[in-house]
Amino acid sequence: MDNILTVDNLKLYYYTSKGVVKAVDDISFSLKKGETLGLVGESGCGKTTTGFALLKMPTPPGKIAGGKIVIDGIDMTPLRENEMRRNIRWEKISMVFQGAMNTLTPVYTIGKQMMETLQEHREMEREEARKRIEKYLNLVGLSGDMVKRYPHELSGGMKQRIAIATALFLEPKVIICDEPTTALDVIVQAQIINLLKDLKEKLDLSFIFITHDLATEAEVSDRIAVMYAGKIVEIGTNQQIYGEQGPCHPYTRNLLAATPRLHAKVSELSFIPGAPPDLLEPPSGCRFHPRCALAMDKCREEEPPLIEIEEEHMVACWRCEKR
Amino acid sequence: MTEKIIEVKDLQKWFPIRRSISQFFKGEHNYVKAVDGISFSINRGEIFGLVGESGCGKTTTGKLIMKLLEPTEGTMFLNGEDVTHIEKDELKRYRRNVQMIFQDPYASMNPRFKIRDVMEEPLIIHKLGEDRDARMKMIEKALMEVKLNPPDEFLVRYPHMLSGGQRQRAATARTLLLNPELLVADEPVSMIDLSTRAEILHMMKEVQRDLGLTYLYITHDLSTARYFTDRIAVMYLGKIIEIGDPDDVIDNPVHPYTRALIAAVCEPVAGKVNKPKVVPIKGEIPSAANIPKGCRFHPRCPYAKEECWEKEEPQLQEIEDGHFHACRRWKEVVEEAGRG
Structure with missing residues (x-):
């Protein structure tokens, strides 16, 4: 290997x-x-x-x-x-930091926070970006409508999944x-x-x-x-x-x-x-x-x-x- | 006959939460049912x-046992005496008998106090020891008991100069000063490094044996509970669903929830990598504000059938000596999943 x-x-x-x-x-x-x-x-x-x-x-x-x-x-x-x-x-190479699930901003929706990361790195149409976010949310076992939720609505396990999805984003x-x-x-x-x-x-x-x-x-x-x-x-x-x-x-x-x-x-x-x-x-x-x-x-x-x-x-x- | 040091009966703690306007006019309430009717007793000298x-x-x-919270319903007895609603002097006496070791040894001590001040404070509050010298003698003795040697070296240190393990020792020594009968230890080792975790538990067990203490050990970690306790109770959404000798509960679990908890624990053995872990449970824990019927x-x-949601809630039943569980379909569960 x-x-x-x-x-x-x-x-x-x-x-x-x-x-x-x-x-x-x-x-x-x-x-x-x-x-x-x-x-x-x-x-x-x-x-x-x-x-x-x-x-x-x-x-x-x-x-x-x-x-x-x-x-x-x-x-x-x-x-x-x-x-x-x-x-x-x-x-x-990316990293899921210790306590990453607690680093989500409480005042923005999950979708907005994930979009920010994505647009920082890639020039991408909003629609395409949205599709990619949904794809990665599904990949970590969450539904696509998670983008409209705020961090306080999610359990610890869900937030950890979001942190992992964010680390996976740019492949x-x-x-x-x-x-x-x-x-x-x-x-x-x-x-x-x-x-x-x-x-x-x-x-x-x-x-x-x-x-x-x-x-x-x-x-x-x-x-x-x-x-x-x-x-x-x-x-x-x-x-x-x-x-x-x-x-x-x-x-x-x-x-x-x-x-x-x-x-x-x-x-x-x-x-x-x-x-x-x-x-x-x-x-x-x-x-x-x-x-x-x-x-x-x-x-x-x-x-x-x-x-x-x-x-x-x-x-x-x-x-x-x-x- | 073993003597019960503390006994609780149908203890409940409901926290009121926001309700709608229509509920307000109808006089209805919403509650988070954090503790929803539990009964157990702890024998003298036992680790529960x-x-x-x-x-x-x-x-x-x-917290209810510590009397930091007032129960909504139910009764509590300490040494056979009703302590459900006590106040002032009685409460102060109660708190001397029942002490607590907190989870976070970094937060449970005033960072501006030296260890000797941290330790002296409870003695002053409870008016123990005639003067400072007498108090210092008591403190030194307590520090020796938890193996913080030599004590005078630790007395003048600040909490930040101690390691996590040493702090938890000092916290234990502080509770011992008041000669309590019952110690409530809420996750005492979960913030301590694995290599010293066993050392702290070992020390707590030694102190318990030497002084004939009784512990209520609260934890999420089944592995340390098996090693440390004499009896364990498994709680789910405010109720005890299985209770018994640790070996019985862990080797021969009955309730499907206990089975899932045990299946989820990681063990340091070879050959498990790259294979999915099978945990027989669905979804996430529901909110305590909306407890399923x-x-x-x-x-x-995974074993639920109609009777589980249509009939009323199952009560604890004894399956073998001292081993209780609250599952209606336990025979089928044991048959389907196999014992142990």
Whole structure:
């Protein structure tokens, strides 16, 4: 399969008055056509920042400090802001932001808000634009008369569908979904997950699915990248992470053990002691070593590289051996 | 015989909403029936879970138990004493016995207060401890109980200097100061990172065991409810539709709504990607201002037949020891869907 997106040595640093926060520190991965790649980690691990970096729109005082992003054969690195806006953002890669459903303006109808986005990017007759809006509303499982409604008339699930429809509008190849199911009820969550699976098949899309929840990731992602303190610590296929043998990195293992399972009777849930490190002064060596039960001297001194332990399965841990 | 700490009977909370002119002259009213007749009791030392989607009335129930809201109908008993309508001194005493841990540890503390001031305030209000030193001793003891060690280091910090997990510990310590019998915990871990969520629940369970507390745990998350609670009640549109031991309810659900809720939960196991998730439920939750006739779940139920909307609303019935449900067609449902 071809790669639709390749990221090499991407760095995004926040230049704060207290110092440089390396929120995304030298990460590399690729996304295949028609694939969903999950990005998981605790809050503050840099997963949302990675999403913003892929759109080349870091939140100030953040700046992209290096790396190369190639999407659909186009190298984004040298592109200027207006080129990004015209040719890349929403045309090639779009994002469903965290809490996107709450960003709809309460005073305009859904139709007007969607029309605005569309006309900003495309010269289009009103009638044609209306048809396209209706087509995309239907695609996400809403009826066309939704355009006359105001946001307060819609449920959370409906608003999330609108946010997804808006991201699809200009027919991008890659969609980044940042916690698209987090604020929703379980049943609505399941419906949105089904919708994303359905869209992926119908439109041949590729997704980057950002969440803190390994359980949701198991449902949607073909491959999973686990982030810790700005670094990718493990990447593997769904089977490699959730299968019998399980993940290799102690952090992934702990995170998986802390994820509650409905159908397993457990008397004690495990948890990861301590808190994620302050990225102003990340720990030496492996960034996870202060919280790791398996840490040895080497872990404190030398940073482990991301190495392949079996096909498609990469881990950054001194304790992991080839499978 | 286990002792009931709190008991509610046919508790209702209806909120009046706007009505039309003609309704006004006819003297008719419209209501949002947030809690529409629920009965349950919590035994001493038990962790009772209340589970449901947003809008099902679980938080309103919590507020009624906290006496932050006056019930429209029904009765409430604390330790056998009628507390449905109490005022002033009695209410103050009640609030000491029944304390609350809120969902958002960022919003439940004054950002301009240090932890010691945040913690001292309830003691001053309830006139506990003779002087500041005595109060500080009590606060230190409470902080030790929730494993915020060493306490004097945390006393001088502001809430923003604590992590989410530490804040929720401090919030728990604050409620413990008043020696409550019952703690109402409304989604205490839903805003906390997954890696520390288990740690907080673990701490809450330890405190409960050590001090013999009783919890009402309100949540939308069935997975933590199974691990944390001794008994769970599933709510839908203001009514309890299934209640029982967590293992029974989750492994052998009876009510079609409980089945749908369980089917919708994601689990971290392989081989589910690229397959649609089957959730046996239709549409979205109706408004609590317009509750369907008959069984209130019938418009969304895949098993509904005429009797479900024509006959009156089904009441809770016992299927096995301590496991109740409110489904008229439960035999057919269990047969069609298979148990577990």
